[in-house]
Amino acid sequence: MRAWHAQNAAPPAPVGGHSAAGRSPWPPPPPRRRSPEPRSPCSGTGSVGFLVSAICGQATGTGHLTYTDGTTQDYTLTAPDWLAATPPSGTSVAVSSAYRNGPDNTRQNVTSRIFSMAVPLASGKTLSSVTLPSASTLPLTCATPALHVFAADVSNHVVSLRAHANGKYMTAPNGGASPLIAGTTSIGPPEEFDLIDN
Incomplete structure (x- = not known):
C-alpha cells in the first residue's frame, strides 16, 4: 500500500481491515466467504x-438496492482490471498509483487504478440499503476474476448557489412564491436546489 505515496500525500484509509502501510496486499484479496452478500445501510435519493x-481481468456482479417502501432494484457493476489503462464507458479513474509493491516489498513499476461509477436511483424513492454484488466464483484462485468494492455513497444531487457579486446564497423565499434572490449567509431548505441531469 505504500505505493500510494507515489502520487498522494497520504495513503487512502484502510479498506476491509487491511493496513495502509507495510506489506498489505494490493488490492486486498477478496474475502473467502462470499455469501451471504454484504448489506450496507445507506440512505438518500439521486444516485x-x-x-x-x-x-485477474474484468469482473461483473449484480446487487440490489432496497428502498424505504420495501421495493428493490437490481443493479450491475462491471469493474475493469486494476491494471486497465482505459476505463469503459460510464466509468472514470478515481485513484491511480505510479507503482505497486510486489512480493518481498519489491517495487513494480505498473500503474494501478480504482474506478468510479454511479447507479441512478428510482425517481421519487428513498434508498434504505445497498446489497453488494457477489462477483466471484468459488473456490477463489489467482486466475479467478474478482470484483472489489472499496466504497459506496449516495449523491442527492442537491446544490446551493452562492453569488460572486455579494458572496451570499441564492434563496427561494416563501416556498418559491417570491423571486429568487442572493440574500442569505447560511443554507437551509429555501437555499437547496435539485441538480437535474438531462
Missing part, C-alpha cells in the same frame, strides 16, 4: 456512487 476495481 449511488461506487469505487471499484477488479483483479
